[in-house]
Amino acid sequence: MSAQIHPILLCGGSGTRLWPLSRKSYPKQFAKLMGDESLFQASARRLSGEGFAAPVVLTGDPFRFIVTEQLAQIEMGPSGILIEPEGRNTAPAILAAALWLAAQKGDDALMLVAPSDHVIPDAEAFRATVAAAAPRAKAGDLVTFGITPDRPETGYGYLELAAGADATAAEPQSLARFVEKPDAERAAEMLAAGNFLWNAGIFLFTAGTILAAYRAHAADLVEAVSAAVEGAGTDLGFTRLAPEAWAGAKDISIDYAIMEKADNLAVMPYAAGWSDLGGWDAVWMESAKDEAGNACSAQATAIDCQGTLLRSETDGQQVVGIGLEDMMVVAMSDAVLVAPKAEAQRVKEAVSALKAKGASQAVQLPRDYRPWGWYESLVIGGRFQVKRIVVTPGASLSLQSHHHRSEHWIVVEGTAKVTVDETVKLVTENQSVYIPLGAVHRMENPGKVPMVLIEVQTGSYLGEDDIVRYEDIYARN
Amino acid sequence: MSAQIHPILLCGGSGTRLWPLSRKSYPKQFAKLMGDESLFQASARRLSGEGFAAPVVLTGDPFRFIVTEQLAQIEMGPSGILIEPEGRNTAPAILAAALWLAAQKGDDALMLVAPSDHVIPDAEAFRATVAAAAPRAKAGDLVTFGITPDRPETGYGYLELAAGADATAAEPQSLARFVEKPDAERAAEMLAAGNFLWNAGIFLFTAGTILAAYRAHAADLVEAVSAAVEGAGTDLGFTRLAPEAWAGAKDISIDYAIMEKADNLAVMPYAAGWSDLGGWDAVWMESAKDEAGNACSAQATAIDCQGTLLRSETDGQQVVGIGLEDMMVVAMSDAVLVAPKAEAQRVKEAVSALKAKGASQAVQLPRDYRPWGWYESLVIGGRFQVKRIVVTPGASLSLQSHHHRSEHWIVVEGTAKVTVDETVKLVTENQSVYIPLGAVHRMENPGKVPMVLIEVQTGSYLGEDDIVRYEDIYARN
Known part of the structure; x- marks a missing residue:
């Protein structure tokens, strides 16, 4: 048992409301939406330092290496990464984390459950608020964090304080009930009433308290998720929840499954700034703006615009807006x-329309993240393709061959260890290797810095599925 | 002397009103704004066939190889390409063409002077109209083509017909005078009056008629431009007007210099459709539209939009508009x-703003056109750059060396003849060559199809100015 608080970072989402920057292949929390860190990195760092244990991250299989890479970039290590075989909303995920943590640290372990795709600019104030909430959580309450509203927002759920509670207090207050997203009239009433806070989906409780609540209010979930945790496999340091058992867990939020039923609820008010960045309008709201209210990225130019978000997310791309009013423009290559x-909440319609067109941009970024690093296609011609491939230190691509293409590799940064049939050699900056059609080959980065390689493929068919894998340290087929 | 009509294509402009598709390095007339041909190609083809001689093209030095390549693509050859050392507006250009043509074909040669960046959808109707205007031009009049107006446009000059003339006639009419761009009220009056046509800047006259007019109304121009034509050099088939003499020619339009002073004016009405595509609003007007009035390119998706132009000009780039009304969106990588x-007429402000920022996108397309073909940078890293290089059949890059970089070349289409120091060899698809730092090298395309090559540069400095040229068939330094 530890007196520390264990951050439980929920990192499974695949939101489409921030398309094109956020895509299914690389959702919002991993993007650099605000500043130089991703939202996930900022979330992990916010809940670190004195009083905090290393985080437990819940994520999906496609994102596991992004999680480890982004944590490594900010020199943090997780205490665990739990892989959800598929997204089942917050109730099963938080239950899995509670079971896992209780087994490791005991029922008294304090869990701070937080989404990893929110913005909380004042990390110090937030940590102080978490610390102030801890005694009430230790005492056996389920503490929710309630954000002081500054507008009649209809996009969030609300928390109604109990009679006599103080919505501006610096310590936990009693909570009457959870309120679903309101219409505009009701939102205005609640803002005026003063005893309502926004539900940020951030919770603090001990593993024992929340497990007891699950047993009382969601016994069926406990059965399925316990089996998933007990049957979990470990794989390269990831804890992979058992898929069959997980499939039996209901897809439900912790608000519905637990919070709306429990009576040991408290709320900790927080007034120092928060946003769920639930759309580009929210990103605009949280961004630094010029005098005319425009939020422009470095490569964006606003001429005679007002209240407009203007972002270029690709190096070497300029965006210019002229005479725009309350618009949002997000450009990538x-x-x-x-x-x-x-219309910010309609962005998911763009994703649907592109899916219907069969356009890969609906779900896929130009950069494709893999266990060993990432690649992007630089140009595709009739019988050739050029890729930039970046391999992280110590990583290795599978031993493979192709039926329809040969490849030229030119190392432009770092050092590669290259296997071609029977020969193995080190290839460094400004050296090249030719992989004939059919040759069994592998690329590794034995060094301490990322290895960057330009691959020029030629052949009659250049699809990713022309691959025969002989060995793969990441156990792919 | 020939009975044919000689098209004189004015191809010097560097308009910024259609940025980002049109840039100084590759202006509007060369872009595929409407359909599969460039405006220049469509203009050349429109004035070809029975009754027309091969065109004379007036263009600037940076565009001379684009002109020859675009004419070759549509299997046309010019009778001459006159290079203006710098743009001096239409009066000197048309005078140069008249002097050059008169020297070749005599004073009776008929000249059809036309901008090469306009849209005239019905080429057959236009050719018939030109034919109908020819007798009046042969008889010694300066015939201007007047477009039947369909709206009170303030962006064009107007032509006022003489009393008793018929603005709907199928033969030339007498012209009272040229009218400058009007304000909205005056434009509405002229549209209502019915005896005004738009000035399209298209003219038909004999070389002798227009030379006489220049001698009568612009004698100083005749002196400077005659010297520029007499002193012209020929170079790879181009006629390069003498720069010093040309510099003495006044920068003035033919309307001001000649047409507003001459009294042998006639106008040929044309009602079958014309646009100068003087802005993205005009492009929208001329484009095919959906029921809601949206003009979308293949990779553009309009959700709940109205009256909107939505274009992606780059392969592999999707553009989505949601809830847009009367907007224009033009996207490139x-x-x-x-x-x-x-705000269409304010697009030049975007170009100015980007120039002020030092952004190359103000004037330069990703593809850089050279005498031998073109290249584009695919990715630039700290110590490397990857380019796609396309060399036209028969073309050759200069014999050169670099102080700061080595290069890997991989041919992916066609065949290259490669010189590296003392060795010369043929390199074909899927073969590579290494050019060490300092090696004297050259790349040629000896074949019959374009040669495509991927170049991977590595080195401490990768600027275009790290080049020592030893020989260049295009006489560059």
């Missing part, structure tokens, strides 16, 4: 979104 | 423009 800010 | 259509 492969996809551009333009809409009034008022 | 390296630059995006968003504005209300009503």
